[in-house]
Amino acid sequence: MTPAELSEALRAVLTAAVDDGTLPVPADALPATVTVERPRSREHGDWATNVAMQLAKKAGMAPRALAETLAARLGEVPGVAAVEVAGPGFLNITLDTAAAGGLARAVVEAGERFGRTTGLAGQRINLEFVSANPTGPLHIGGVRWAAVGDALARVLEASGADVTREYYFNDHGAQIDRFARSLLARARGLEAPEDGYGGQYIADIATQVIADATAAGEPDPTTLPDDEAQEAFRARGVDLMFAEIKQKLHDFRVDFDVYFHEDHLHETGAVERAVARLRELGHIFEADGATWLRTTEFGDDKDRVIIKSDGDAAYIAGDLAYYLDKRERGFDRAIIMLGADHHGYIGRMMAMCAAFGDTPHVHLEILIGQMVNLLRDGEPLRMSKRAGTIVTLDDLVDAVGVDAARYSLARSSADQTIDLDLDLLSRSTNENPVFYVQYAHARTANVARNAADLGVRREDGFDPALLDHPSESTLLAKIGEFPRVVAQAAELREPHRVARHLEELAGAYHKWYDQRRVTPFGDEEVSDTHRTRLWLNDATRQVLANGLGLLGVTAPERM
Known part of the structure; x- marks a missing residue:
């Protein structure tokens, strides 16, 4: 049962x-x-x-x-x-023993469906995560959101939700101008601007911009007037940087359904439409030559300028337009994942949500993630060889691989600062959590291969009453909890619960493996006991594979 x-x-x-x-x-x-x-x-x-x-x-x-x-x-x-x-x-x-043991067969027969529920069926969720500025390689904080965000999307989908993964492409504003000036300066052999970007990647992109112009029969952009040169490096440099970010994320098994350009909001009049909507609702007022949103009515600590006195849109104006755009695209919930430095941002965003007539923390949810520290030889890893000032996605993947990187970043609550020991994550020992879980899956696959070689076939018999050992009861219990864990992870937006449960399941399996044999020993004849235990072995294998899949981690057959 x-x-x-x-x-x-x-x-x-x-x-x-x-x-x-x-x-x-x-x-x-x-x-x-x-x-x-x-x-x-x-x-x-x-x-x-x-x-x-x-x-x-x-x-x-x-x-x-x-x-x-x-x-x-x-x-x-x-x-x-x-x-x-x-x-x-x-x-x-x-x-009773038979009813408890019957779970093993039910799991095997359900296959990849086991653990999937319909608790969130009918909900359209827009999940925005990573959204790093295209001004440099993806840093370790963004990498954490890539792992956690993609795992959360998978968990929400496993609970029946219709999820759209969205990347907010910040291609509007001062940081892009600084990026373009940095590229131009490097291309001309000058020092980067004081507020600009450094690192080898700036030189690489600047060189590629010139090479692309030459290949297209265009003049060397460094010879153009400053304004034209800066625009040339901005346009092509942003494209090159973002293409690299997208490829690195794809290699990290993270792909997005929508890449939304910030420029789109300003070019299409979306900001003006959002302001008009709020004006109709009575929440806009004019003061000191600027246009304000009365967010204090909705719990914010102060009202917010949305159109400055010089006519330029304030940063929050883009947030207004973007949120309204998501709701107009038919999403029931917008979930945004932000870094620790955005904690003070929550109040104004929730006030914005309420100003549009929506319910804060329901139609709009904001998840805040904390920092990641990488350790090697017990010391913090502080600098990337390529980026120069930050630790990047490449640094982590090069050190431990995609599986260990994704699992280790997703196995802790996102609101906790974590220290990742690169030496530990590189070891094939039980102290390495991803190895511990993956090895359990590989062991179940090896048991199944050995059983096949010795003529133990699930199809020839199943008597759940034979699963009467305490280790079998414990293992069945961990298997049976998996759907509830997945549903709870989705409801609480905490995919790390899946990882921790897999570790408990792996521990229960390893103990069972040490005490019960699936294959006959010596001259022992194959019996229903062996066949029934094979069902339990394979049920464990299925749950481990399903859980690892929700985390975007492979389930190896051999290790």
């Missing part, structure tokens, strides 16, 4: 109790899905639910009394061995 099947059985018990008047609540008061979770102690059964406590007030009953009533009914469900009422009204449920 899977957790989903147990949840359905509980729902049926509740419905029957409503129908016969035992549970005096209207049918629409019942939860659409009854949540079941693993109790902290195995002595308390296989699964637990607090549904009696949730419904007691509506029913006008004491929670424990309602739990006793439901326990008697649930105890009659096939596959349920025992139901106990604990504490103020928890139901602790123990499945």
